[in-house]
Amino acid sequence: MASSLAVILPTCNRFALLKRTLRSLEQQTYKDFTVYVSDDLSTDETKDHDASSFPSLKIHWIRRTEKFSGIAEHFSALYAEATEDWIALAHDDEVYAPEWLETLVGMMLQPTPDGTPIVMAQVGTVVIDARRGEPQYYKRADQIPDGLYTGNDLKRLCLFDGRHFATNGYLVTREAARKAGAFNPDYEQFDFEWLMRLAQLGRTACSTRLLHTYCMHPQNTVGSARYLRRYFEQKNPSVMELEWLETVEGVGDAEKASRRQQLADQVVRSRFRSYLKVVATGNRDLECATAAILQSDKKMSDRQRRLIAAMKLPTVFFLAGIFLRVLTKLVALRRHPQLYPLNDALEKQNLSWV
Numbered sequence: 001m002a003s004s005l006a007v008i009l010p011t012c013n014r015f016a017l018l019k020r021t022l023r024s025l026e027q028q029t030y031k032d033f034t035v036y037v038s039d040d041l042s043t044d045e046t047k048d049h050d051a052s053s054f055p056s057l058k059i060h061w062i063r064r065t066e067k068f069s070g071i072a073e074h075f076s077a078l079y080a081e082a083t084e085d086w087i088a089l090a091h092d093d094e095v096y097a098p099e100w101l102e103t104l105v106g107m108m109l110q111p112t113p114d115g116t117p118i119v120m121a122q123v124g125t126v127v128i129d130a131r132r133g134e135p136q137y138y139k140r141a142d143q144i145p146d147g148l149y150t151g152n153d154l155k156r157l158c159l160f161d162g163r164h165f166a167t168n169g170y171l172v173t174r175e176a177a178r179k180a181g182a183f184n185p186d187y188e189q190f191d192f193e194w195l196m197r198l199a200q201l202g203r204t205a206c207s208t209r210l211l212h213t214y215c216m217h218p219q220n221t222v223g224s225a226r227y228l229r230r231y232f233e234q235k236n237p238s239v240m241e242l243e244w245l246e247t248v249e250g251v252g253d254a255e256k257a258s259r260r261q262q263l264a265d266q267v268v269r270s271r272f273r274s275y276l277k278v279v280a281t282g283n284r285d286l287e288c289a290t291a292a293i294l295q296s297d298k299k300m301s302d303r304q305r306r307l308i309a310a311m312k313l314p315t316v317f318f319l320a321g322i323f324l325r326v327l328t329k330l331v332a333l334r335r336h337p338q339l340y341p342l343n344d345a346l347e348k349q350n351l352s353w354v
Contacts, residue, residue, distance in 0.1 A: 005033040005101070005171075006084035010074045011092040015045040017215070018092040024353070025090070026056050030101035033088075038062045038078055072185040075194075079177045088171045096169065097211040097353045104171040107205040112148055119176035119202035120195070122166050123211040126354055127339055130215055137346060137354065138339035140164065144206040151200035155248040158196075159241055159259060164338075165204070167191040169212035176201045188234040196244065210342075213354060238266040268299045279311060280324035287311060 007025060011018045018037075025035060035057050039046055041064055051059035062081075068074040079087060088104060090096065100123070107121035127138040142164045144157060157163040167189070180198040187193040235243075242263045245256060271294060278290050291308050294300060310316045346354060 004084035005030075005086045005088065005105070006036055006082040007033055007088045007090050007101075008036045008038070008075075008078040008082055009090045009092060010038045010040065010071065010078060011042065011046060012040040013042045013044045013046065014092050015042070015049065018046060020095055021090060021092050022054050022057065022059075024096045024098075026054065027098045027353075028096070028101050029098050030105055033058070033101060034084065035059045035090075036062060036078060036082060038064065038074065040064050040074055041067050070185055072183040072190045075191070076182040079174075080182075082174065085174055086171055087174055087177055089168060091168050091214075093215045094168060095213045095215075095354065097351075100169070100211045101171075103207065103209065103211055107207060108171060108173075110148075110205065112203050116150075117173070117202045118148070118205050119173050120198060121171045121205040122207070123169060124208045125166050125169065126210050126213045126342060126351065128213050128215045128354070137342040137351075139210060139342050140338055141340050142338050143208050146207050147205075149199070149204045149206060151196070151204075152249050154196065154199050154204060155244050156251065159245060159248060160251070160255070165195065165206065167195060168214060170195070172198060186235055187240055188236050189240060190234075192237070193240050210349065210351060236267060236270050238263045238270060242267075264299070268297060268304075271297070272300070272304050275308070276324055277328070279317065279320050280328055282321045284317065287317065 009018075009021065022035070022037075037051075037059055039062065047063075050061045051057075068077070075089070086105070086108065088101060103123060104121045107123075108118050110118070112118060122144070124143055125140060127140065129136045129138070142162055144154070144163050144165045149157070154165065158165075168191075176198050179201055180194060183190045183194045242260065245260055245263065248256075275287075275290050275294055278287050291311065294308060295305065311320065342349070342351070346352065
């Protein structure tokens with residue numbers, strides 16, 4: 001059994017949410033762990049608190065003296081600083097079931113058929129949409145099924161079966177985390193890319209038990225000008241999957257070629273959809289910058305090029321922005337196809353901790 005376990009918890013200006021996360025960690029049935037709270041120069045109530053605010057937890061409260069360039073750098077620093085054998089990543093906008101850590105530890109200790117070490121354990125997520133009125137509860141329909149998987153297994157499931165493993169609430173070995181290296185901010189989904197790198201180092205244990213939450217709230221809603229600027233500077237998920245496709249094993253050439261074409265088409269579509277989000281923000285400077293990036297893409301359709309050219313007219317840009325803002329709100333009210341409603345099943349599935 002591992003001699004020690006760390007829960008790393010990066011935070012910045014979200015004390016009301018952070019407090020809920022730490023309260024859920026106080027209720028863990030597995031008690032032998034240390035929490036590393038890393039405060040990235042908060043200016044809210046977070047700066048007025050320390051480990052003494054949560055005396056029932058063993059906490060290292062780290063106050064940073066210099067701002068991180070982004071969450072990828074923050075994650076990398078915490079993984080490098082933790083000295084425990086196992087490391088669980090917690091987020092300050094999540095709540096964890098009392099048996100969360102106990103379940104992950106049990107999964108890590110199970111034997112594998114060939115003796116290959118388990119480097120990561122993952123459990124299911126309750127998605128909470130708290131952005132509009134009464135919270136709505138969902139579970140993901142694309143979770144990895146229960147079982148033990150190699151890195152190549154996970155690539156195939158993600159590339160060809162539309163599966164998605166959680167990028168939060170997981171447990172990894174410190175040794176594997178060190179070998180995987182730092183998170184790469186060149187990727188939009190840098191955490192997903194890092195986990196796939198880590199998964200190549202051994203087995204991953206997956207469970208669909210719903211043991212932690214992911215909360216969608218106004219502070220993490222995608223669509224801000226800052227997010228979109230970063231998006232155009234990074235490799236989007238389809239680019240990342242194209243890279244995985246080149247190394248996946250056990251797939252025929254024809255199947256690879258078909259998936260390669262699908263992903264290539266998705267790259268262009270997703271970048272153009274993000275351009276439309278830029279227009280919806282009404283940020284003229286950002287629109288001009290992203291239009292220049294898109295116009296250099298030879299795979300764009302003539303229709304897309306004409307739409308971008310039309311945005312040069314102030315009147316068209318203004319009216320398009322209004323239309324897209326209204327459309328975005330209407331689309332936001334539709335249920336995400338990957339989410340199943342859980343509202344009527346919270347008690348039946350023993351999810352009272354949510």
